[in-house]
Amino acid sequence: MGRRRRTERPPEPGRYPVTFGEVELLRDADRPGGWMLMMSGVPQSYVDLDDPTYLDFEYVRLMAAVIDTLAAGPLDAVHVGGGACTLPRYVAATRPGSRQIVIEPDGGLVELVRERLGLRSVPGLKVRVTDGRSGAADLRDASADLIVLDAFSGATMPLDLATAEYMAELARVLRPTGTLLVNTADGKGLAFARRVAATVHGPFRHAVLLADPGVMRGRRFGNLILAASDAAFDTDGLVRKAASGMPRARCLHGRAFTDFVAGAAPLHDGDPVVVPVPPPSIFA
Structure with a gap:
């Protein structure tokens, strides 16, 4: 007898x-x-079950802006970190025919999102319940057009998913023209974000950084989006999208990106690094 599927509930x-x-x-x-x-009091995901193209979080809109500038057509995408699967739903809606894999270690969360938030209805989507390192190691070489790394433990980025060794693994999985998208967070001084930027850029020829101007200047804690690829980005398009968004954001590329990471050492497995934690008031 086949396994009975659980009925979705509202x-x-x-x-x-x-x-x-x-x-x-x-x-x-x-x-x-x-x-x-x-x-734990931290917003993890927002989904609109009636309109998967509606993106509430500012940083998710920036990630979508990068995706929108990629070559037209369906994508083979990998998402490290699932939550409620906001971006997988967006890709499925805006690029029909896409095949997507979500890597999420919390099996209970996956079942909740399947049963309560309509995940089973997303076409072309598979979820693998495993950690980010193991999940990436199981993926085939040159099998993805897009990898989205948006994995947080509470309000902090797991350090083992921010190292040069892990970025090299993700680069292995990407096709020659593929794109890596990384969400990180930092505050005053941006010391951690600069090291993550240097790490993400390492395996790739091109990289860009997008963030709210106040976050980019280190004036307040927030999310910063890194994109890297061996193929050149449509930087003019990204600058326009960032500047016209609500709220507006900045896009660093070329010399400006190089200046941002100047002197920052890439992160490696075993490095003694303190991952920045947002101030308690940020989610009040």
């Missing part, structure tokens, strides 16, 4: 146990299909 606000703790689902009072996924 989302309901509340707290739910998952493998690594507890998450909370919050309904968006302004959008009937909008839901926020929280863990």
Whole structure:
């Protein structure tokens, strides 16, 4: 007898146990299909079940802006870090025919998102319940057009997913024209972000950085988006998208990117590094 599939249930606000703790689902009072996924008081994902192209988080819109400038057509994409699978839903909606793999270590969270947030209805999407290092090691050489690294433990980026050794593994999985997208976060001084930028750029010929101007200047804690590839980016298009977005963002490329990472050492496995933690007030 075949395995019976669990029936999807409508989302309901509340707290739910998952493998690594507890998450909370919050309904968006302004959008009937909008839901926020929280863990330990930290917003992890936002999805609109009626409109997967609606992106609420600023940094997710910046990642989507990079994806939108890539060559037209379906993508073979890998997402390291799942949450509620906001970007996989966006790619499935904007690039029909895409084949996507999500690597997410929290099996309980995956089941919750499948049952309560309609993940089973996303076409071409497979989820592998494993950690980021093991999941990448199992992927074939030159099998992906896009890799999105958006993995956080609470409000911090796992250090083992920010090293040169891991970036080399992701570069192995990408096709020659493929793109790596990385979400990191930092605050005053941007010392960690500069090291992550140097690390991400290492295996690739081209790199760009996008962020809110205040975050880019180190004036406040926030997300910074790195994109790297052996193929040249449409930097004019990225600059226009960043400048016209709400809110507006900056895009560093070429000499400006080189100046940003000047003197920053790439991160390596075993390096004694303190990952920046956001101030408690940021999610108030």
